[in-house]
Amino acid sequence: MDEVEARFAETVRVAGPLIARTTRGYEAEPQRRAELEQEVLVQLWSALARFRGDASLKTYALRVTHNVCARHVSRQIRDRSEPYADLETLGEAPDAPEDHLDRARQRALLLEAVQRLAPADRQLVLLYLEGLSPAEIAGVTGLSRSNVTTRTHRIRALLRTRLGGRKDG
Amino acid sequence: MDELELWQEDDEPLTVDLAAIRAGSEALDRKVRRRNILEIGVGVVMLPLLGMALVDVDVPLARLGLLILVAAVVLVIAKLWTGGRHPLPDPSADSATWLAGSRAYLEHQIRLLRTVPFWYAGPIVLGCSVFTTGLSVDGGELSSLPAYLAAYVLVGLGVVALNVRAARALERELAALPPAEPREDAEEPEAGRGAREEVAESGRRVPDKSWLILLLIQLPYWVLVLGSKIGLLAKHLPGLGPIAFLDALWPQLLALTAVALIGYVGVVSNRRFLVAGAVAQVFLIVLLCVMQSPLLYGMDQSGSAVRWTLAAWWLQWNEVAADGSWYMTQRYIAVACVTGLTVFLGAMGPNRARALGAAALAVVCLLLSAAGPLGSTVPRYLAQDALVYVYLSDLDIEEKWQRMRDRPVHPGIQELGPPERPLNIAVVFLESVGHGATSLAADGPPTTPFLEELAGRSLVADEAYVVVPSTYKAHIAALCGVEPYFTGDREIYDAPFDFDCLPELLGAHGYDTAYFTSSSREALGWAHLTKHMGYATFLGHEDMDTTGFEWANMWAYEDDIMLAPSRAWLEERTGPFLTTYMACAPHYEYLATTRYGQRAYVADEQHNRYLNAVHYTDRFVENLIDQYEALGLADDTIFVIVGDHGEGFGEHVPRQHNAVPYEEVLRVPLLLHLPGEWPEGHVADGLRSQLDITPTLASLLQSSLAAGSVQGQSLLGSPHERLYTSCLYTHTCGAVHTPERKFVHHFGDRTDELFDLSQDPRETRPLDERARSEQLRGDFLDWYAGGL
Numbered sequence: 001m002d003e004v005e006a007r008f009a010e011t012v013r014v015a016g017p018l019i020a021r022t023t024r025g026y027e028a029e030p031q032r033r034a035e036l037e038q039e040v041l042v043q044l045w046s047a048l049a050r051f052r053g054d055a056s057l058k059t060y061a062l063r064v065t066h067n068v069c070a071r072h073v074s075r076q077i078r079d080r081s082e083p084y085a086d087l088e089t090l091g092e093a094p095d096a097p098e099d100h101l102d103r104a105r106q107r108a109l110l111l112e113a114v115q116r117l118a119p120a121d122r123q124l125v126l127l128y129l130e131g132l133s134p135a136e137i138a139g140v141t142g143l144s145r146s147n148v149t150t151r152t153h154r155i156r157a158l159l160r161t162r163l164g165g166r167k168d169g
Numbered sequence: 170m171d172e173l174e175l176w177q178e179d180d181e182p183l184t185v186d187l188a189a190i191r192a193g194s195e196a197l198d199r200k201v202r203r204r205n206i207l208e209i210g211v212g213v214v215m216l217p218l219l220g221m222a223l224v225d226v227d228v229p230l231a232r233l234g235l236l237i238l239v240a241a242v243v244l245v246i247a248k249l250w251t252g253g254r255h256p257l258p259d260p261s262a263d264s265a266t267w268l269a270g271s272r273a274y275l276e277h278q279i280r281l282l283r284t285v286p287f288w289y290a291g292p293i294v295l296g297c298s299v300f301t302t303g304l305s306v307d308g309g310e311l312s313s314l315p316a317y318l319a320a321y322v323l324v325g326l327g328v329v330a331l332n333v334r335a336a337r338a339l340e341r342e343l344a345a346l347p348p349a350e351p352r353e354d355a356e357e358p359e360a361g362r363g364a365r366e367e368v369a370e371s372g373r374r375v376p377d378k379s380w381l382i383l384l385l386i387q388l389p390y391w392v393l394v395l396g397s398k399i400g401l402l403a404k405h406l407p408g409l410g411p412i413a414f415l416d417a418l419w420p421q422l423l424a425l426t427a428v429a430l431i432g433y434v435g436v437v438s439n440r441r442f443l444v445a446g447a448v449a450q451v452f453l454i455v456l457l458c459v460m461q462s463p464l465l466y467g468m469d470q471s472g473s474a475v476r477w478t479l480a481a482w483w484l485q486w487n488e489v490a491a492d493g494s495w496y497m498t499q500r501y502i503a504v505a506c507v508t509g510l511t512v513f514l515g516a517m518g519p520n521r522a523r524a525l526g527a528a529a530l531a532v533v534c535l536l537l538s539a540a541g542p543l544g545s546t547v548p549r550y551l552a553q554d555a556l557v558y559v560y561l562s563d564l565d566i567e568e569k570w571q572r573m574r575d576r577p578v579h580p581g582i583q584e585l586g587p588p589e590r591p592l593n594i595a596v597v598f599l600e601s602v603g604h605g606a607t608s609l610a611a612d613g614p615p616t617t618p619f620l621e622e623l624a625g626r627s628l629v630a631d632e633a634y635v636v637v638p639s640t641y642k643a644h645i646a647a648l649c650g651v652e653p654y655f656t657g658d659r660e661i662y663d664a665p666f667d668f669d670c671l672p673e674l675l676g677a678h679g680y681d682t683a684y685f686t687s688s689s690r691e692a693l694g695w696a697h698l699t700k701h702m703g704y705a706t707f708l709g710h711e712d713m714d715t716t717g718f719e720w721a722n723m724w725a726y727e728d729d730i731m732l733a734p735s736r737a738w739l740e741e742r743t744g745p746f747l748t749t750y751m752a753c754a755p756h757y758e759y760l761a762t763t764r765y766g767q768r769a770y771v772a773d774e775q776h777n778r779y780l781n782a783v784h785y786t787d788r789f790v791e792n793l794i795d796q797y798e799a800l801g802l803a804d805d806t807i808f809v810i811v812g813d814h815g816e817g818f819g820e821h822v823p824r825q826h827n828a829v830p831y832e833e834v835l836r837v838p839l840l841l842h843l844p845g846e847w848p849e850g851h852v853a854d855g856l857r858s859q860l861d862i863t864p865t866l867a868s869l870l871q872s873s874l875a876a877g878s879v880q881g882q883s884l885l886g887s888p889h890e891r892l893y894t895s896c897l898y899t900h901t902c903g904a905v906h907t908p909e910r911k912f913v914h915h916f917g918d919r920t921d922e923l924f925d926l927s928q929d930p931r932e933t934r935p936l937d938e939r940a941r942s943e944q945l946r947g948d949f950l951d952w953y954a955g956g957l
Contacts, residue, residue, distance in 0.1 A: 005187075008190075012185055016182060017179075017183065021176070021177075037183065037184065038190070043260050045191070045194045046194050047259075047260055050259075050261065051261070063261050063262065063263055063264065063267070064261050066264055067258070067262070067264060067267040068260055070267075070268070070346070074343075074346045075342055106175060107176065110172070110176065118347065119347045120347040120348065128173075129173055130173075130176070131173050141265060142262075142266050142267075143265065156172075159172040160171075162172075
């Protein structure tokens with residue numbers, strides 16, 4: 001096993017499910033999602049050859065994933081007829097009462113809500129949902145930490161409204 | 170936190186197919202390598218091929234096309250190289266950096282695709298068009314040229330359309346990228362800064378370079394026309410003062426300005442249809458180059474008024490020339506259509522007023538250019554743009570030709586009485602030999618010592634003139650005794666003549682007739698001409714043994730090639746005969762033959778070769794008469810030595826002979842030699858004509874004109890009171906000789922001239938005698954129309 005392959009295996013171990021969920025957040029259609037995953041992994045393989053350790057493997061993998069996905073979304077723009085949803089829509093509760101839905105259904109509805117967001121919002125929501133700290137999110141997005149903090153605060157509030165009607169703080 | 174837990178409960182594993190990932194990564198590397206190989210490969214394959222073609226092709230315009238193609242290939246490779254080297258956004262960078270890099274990359278690619286007409290399709294189409302045009306022009310195969318040009322333009326437009334489509338897809342992709350949100354507390358990333366510069370730059374887009382594009386498209390045309398025009402003026406009008414030079418140049422500059430203004434309408438003022446405007450402009454310039462080149466070439470060689478058919482003949486576009494002015498008319502229509510389209514596109518664009526204003530100004534420039542020059546020093550045909558001049562003077566050439574064809578022709582001799590003194594006749598036509606180029610002229614070069622000596626025991630017409638300065642017209646005048654048609658090739662192709670000529674007339678009385686020429690049989694249609702004149706035998710160089718003989722010009726060997734077949738033919742004769750020898754050595758090209766060496770007569774190299782060729786004909790005539798003497802035929806033979814016309818070497822601007830109304834061309838040597846007849850020599854003084862040869866021969870043969878008449882009069886009688894000459898190309902020039910004055914008419918191309926040849930034999934000081942000029946002009950035009 002060469003160095004790149006070892007590094008790749010480690011990255012998949014650390015960030016594999018995270019990459020899978022992120023690509024799902026960007027592409028709903030299964031076939032295209034599989035292709036997108038493949039493209040992300042190919043780019044990741046190539047990028048890992050240049051990995052110099054200036055970020056964690058997870059951050060590094062997430063950068064590649066989000067960037068490749070953003071490019072994918074911009075290429076798909078021709079097929080998209082409806083406009084992106086406003087971030088505020090993330091806070092709208094599902095039609096059915098939450099108690100009546102199982103966890104899988106709630107998750108699916110959350111994914112749908114995420115998939116409707118504009119790419120920039122979507123990136124932040126996805127990174128937030130993966131539990132990254134504001135510093136880590138800043139490392140992936142290139143935004144300032146204060147900007148990230150402000151915006152993830154708002155995202156958390158919207159998500160909590162959606163899931164339980166609770167207001168944070 | 171609930172939402173995070175909920176989200177992360179989805180632990181569906183990532184599908185990792187390591188083999189596929191490796192393959193995908195390698196495919197990416199291969200793609201980059203393949204692109205590199207393609208770029209270098211194009212250069213490796215194309216540039217040597219083009220280089221080899223450049224060495225092989227010796228057609229200037231085709232070579233220019235190849236040079237454009239070389240430049241185009243280098244440009245394409247350079248563009249692909251630098252374009253391809255634009256840094257791809259690094260996907261492992263943070264998103265803000267990646268976004269900025271992606272934007273910069275997409276902007277660059279879009280710009281590359283949008284400018285394909287200028288760095289790829291345009292130059293390649295232009296190069297191919299010029300190359301094909303050059304080859305077609307050189308080969309005289311112009312019928313398929315428009316199809317080729319249209320195909321190039323269509324393929325070019327197709328390439329442009331595909332690239333525009335690809336650029337639009339990228340623009341949509343660019344628009345869909347998330348807006349860049351740079352970090353506020355960090356250094357702006359390098360790529361991001363670069364990207365903004367790119368974006369700012371791209372905001373100006375291509376039209377800002379439209380002046381450069383216009384310049385690139387039009388520059389070759391300006392260089393071609395202006396360079397040629399300055400060269401023409403320097404060659405044909407040396408020593409022009411600055412004022413006269415400017416007067417000679419401004420009409421051309423105005424015409425070029427009109428072209429530039431149309432270019433402005435098509436390329437600069439019209440951003441909405443920039444690509445269409447530029448393509449139309451390229452087409453227009455190629456078309457104008459195709460039209461201008463032969464005219465400029467013809468004018469360079471002849472220095473004469475531009476005639477489209479003359480230029481076509483010069484380039485040996487025989488089919489095109491036969492098509493007459495219709496070929497040129499089609500191209501004027503094409504120019505009008507492309508110009509109209511350009512102006513229409515300009516008017517549809519956002520700068521309608523500016524476009525229409527520039528178009529109107531172009532029309533004004535063209536009209537003004539047609540008014541020049543202002544002074545009388547410079548001929549109109551040298552100062553005006555060749556296309557303007559031809560449009561104004563040449564497109565109705567068919568109508569003028571028809572008028573000339575309808576001109577009444579003298580019926581000539583219908584029947585010749587039987588010769589009381591059936592002497593043989595040997596006529597020698599000296600091609601392009603003017604009186605002044607021989608030793609017969611008082612101040613002539615010592616080119617013809619034999620003729621000079623022969624003149625001392627011959628009948629000599631010292632002031633003999635042609636009717637039309639053309640070889641086959643001279644045959645009609647000399648051997649049929651009537652003025653030839655002024656134009657066209659009617660004598661060659663429209664058989665039979667309306668009149669009879671000596672070979673046919675004497676053939677009726679038992680004369681055997683033969684025509685020898687050192688040229689090819691088909692040159693200038695002599696095979697047809699001599700057949701119509703009634704010669705029983707006709708021999709060109711194809712019928713002769715060419716071993717040991719050199720080419721004397723483009724279609725003739727040195728004249729001694731005729732001696733052996735002449736001897737063979739003469740040895741078989743038992744009765745009277747008429748022979749004619751066409752000595753072609755001094756025709757244009759004037760190749761330096763070595764048989765009799767080369768002497769230094771004048772400094773000008775071309776003129777000197779011509780004078781050496783004249784000397785060659787002198788030796789040929791001597792050899793020929795020696796042959797007749799050796800065969801015991803000389804004492805019973807009348808030798809007629811006559812120049813068909815002279816040759817101009819810029820003495821009065823025009824060169825060569827068909828459109829030169831001056832003495833160097835119109836005045837020819839003419840002597841008749843009959844051993845023992847004029848032992849002390851006899852000068853037929855006064856104005857004499859080639860028309861006089863037939864009646865003189867009839868007189869010497871003591872043969873009566875049984876029916877019909879001639880327009881000449883015997884050299885043994887009194888001279889003409891007046892002689893008229895027309896240049897070969899209709900409505901170009903003509904002259905009237907009277908004992909006191911010579912009048913030259915230029916049909917408006919320049920001021921008419923009046924000379925006193927006794928005081929001004931070189932015709933350098935025109936006289937200002939208006940009344941006499943008016944009278945002679947009126948007489949000339951009456952004669953020209955057939956009124957006399």
